[in-house]
Amino acid sequence: MSGSEARPRLAVLTPRFPLPLNKGDRLRIYHQLAVLHERFEVDLHCLSFRAVDTSEIATLQQRCSTLTVHRLNIAKAAFRMTWSLFSRRPFQVLLFTERSLVRKIRLAIMEKSPDVLLAQMVRTAEYVKDLDAVPHILDIMDTLHAGAEREAERAPWWKRPILREEGRRLLRYEHRMPHYFDACTIISEQDRALLPHPDRSEVHIVPNGVDAAFFSPSIDIQPIETPPARFDVAFCGNLGYAPNIVAARFLCEDVAPCFEQMVGRPLKVLICGAQPAPAVKALSGRHVKVIGNVADIRSAYLAAPIFIAPMLVNTGLQNKLLEAMSLERACITTPRALAALGCDVGDAVATAEDAASFAQGIRLLLDDPVRCQTMGKAASNIVQERFTWQAASVTLVALLKKHAQAPQNT
Secondary structure, eight states: OOTTSOOOEEEEEESSOSOSSOSHHHHHHHHHHHHHTTTSEEEEEEEESSOOOHHHHHHHGGGOSEEEEEEOOHHHHHHHHHTGGGOOSOHHHHHHOOHHHHHHHHHHHHHTOOSEEEEESGGGHHHHTTOTTSOEEEEEESOHHHHHHHHHHHSOTTTHHHHHHHHHHHHHHHHHGGGGSSEEEESOHHHHHHOOOTTGGGSEEOOOOBOTTTSOTTSOOOOSSSSGGGOSEEEESOTTSHHHHHHHHHIIIIIHHHHHHHHSSOOOEEEEOSSOOHHHHTTOSSSEEEEOOOSOTHHHHTTSSEEEEOOOSOOSOOHHHHHHHHTTOEEEEOHHHHHTTOSOOTTSEEEOOSHHHHHHHHHHHHTOHHHHHHHHHHHHHHHHHHOBHHHHTHHHHHHHHHHOSSOOOO
C-alpha cells in the first residue's frame, strides 16, 4: 500500500506485552500485528506487570505506528485479589483491571482518534467495554470457563474449589461481555460452540496461524540432541501453563508406562518449553528429559520423529500442534485438539483419547518410519495452505475494516 493512501487507524489493547513469545496470547497478537500493520495505522497499548526491555520495545515498534506500555501495580493487584471473594468478576479480570488506569488508557486510546479498536481477551474488557466513541471488537480467543472447569477435574484437591469458582465467574462474564462490543472473535468453532452467549453464532472465527517461513522443514536446524533417535516423542509448550502441565504429566505418568508394558522397553520422552513448573521438572528421569528455555525451539521439535500433544484440558487451536505440523513431524493429539483446526486433515494427524490409544499410536508410528514421513509432509502442506498468519487473519482484517469509521481505500 502506497504512503499516499489513507489507512484506517486501529487501536489495539493487550493484557500483556507481546514479548517474549512464550504464551499463546502473545504469539497470536505478535503475528497478527505484522498483518494488521500492513493495512492499518496501529496504536498498540499493552498492560504489563513488568518493566519492558528497550530491545523488546524496539522489536515491537516495527509492527505498529505507536506503542504505549501501561504498567500494572503488583501491590494493587494483590489487594484486589484479597478482596476478590466480594466480587462476581473472574479472578483474572480482577487481576488485570486497575481502576486508576481505566481513564488513563481510554484517554490515551482516544487521543489518536482511532477508527476501530481491538481488545485482546476478557482480561482487557473492563477498560474498553463501554467506550462507545469508537467501534470496539473483543478477541475472546478461548472459552475460558470451559478450560477452568476441565482443569479443576485434574487439579490438586486444594485448587479445585478455586478453579470451579473461576469457571462459574467466567461463565457469567462470557455470557455478558459480547453485549458490550460491536463484534467478537474466537479461535475455533469448537470454542464458539461452548460460549454461553445466546448469539454465539455471530461470533467470528479467527484461527491461529504459523510463521511457516520460520517453522520450515527446508531450513537446516540441528536437533536439540544428536542423534535425534535418542527420543521417541517430543512435547513442547509453555510448561508453566496448566493445560500443558496436565498434558506433560499424562504423557509421562500414564502413556509412558502403558507403552513400556506394550512394547517391552521404556518410552524416550523429550519435554521442552519455557518456565517449567515444579510438577514438570519432577518428571525428569532416566528416560524423560525436561528442558526449559532453548535458543531455538525448532531444535526440540526435530529431536524426535513424533510430536505428541495429549491436550486433555483446553479446547483451543494449539500453536504447538501447528508448529510441529509445519516442521513435518508425525503428530498424535486428542480429537478435541484436532477438531479445533476446523478442517479435515485426513490421515495427516493421528488421534488418541486415552493412555492405551496414545501408546498404541506411538508404537505403530515408530514401527513405520515411512508413514511418519508421509504424515509429516501431508501435515506441513495443510499448514502452508490454510494456517499461515496471512491466511488466518483474513477474517480479522475484513471485520476491522468493516467497523472502521473512516473511509477506506482498498
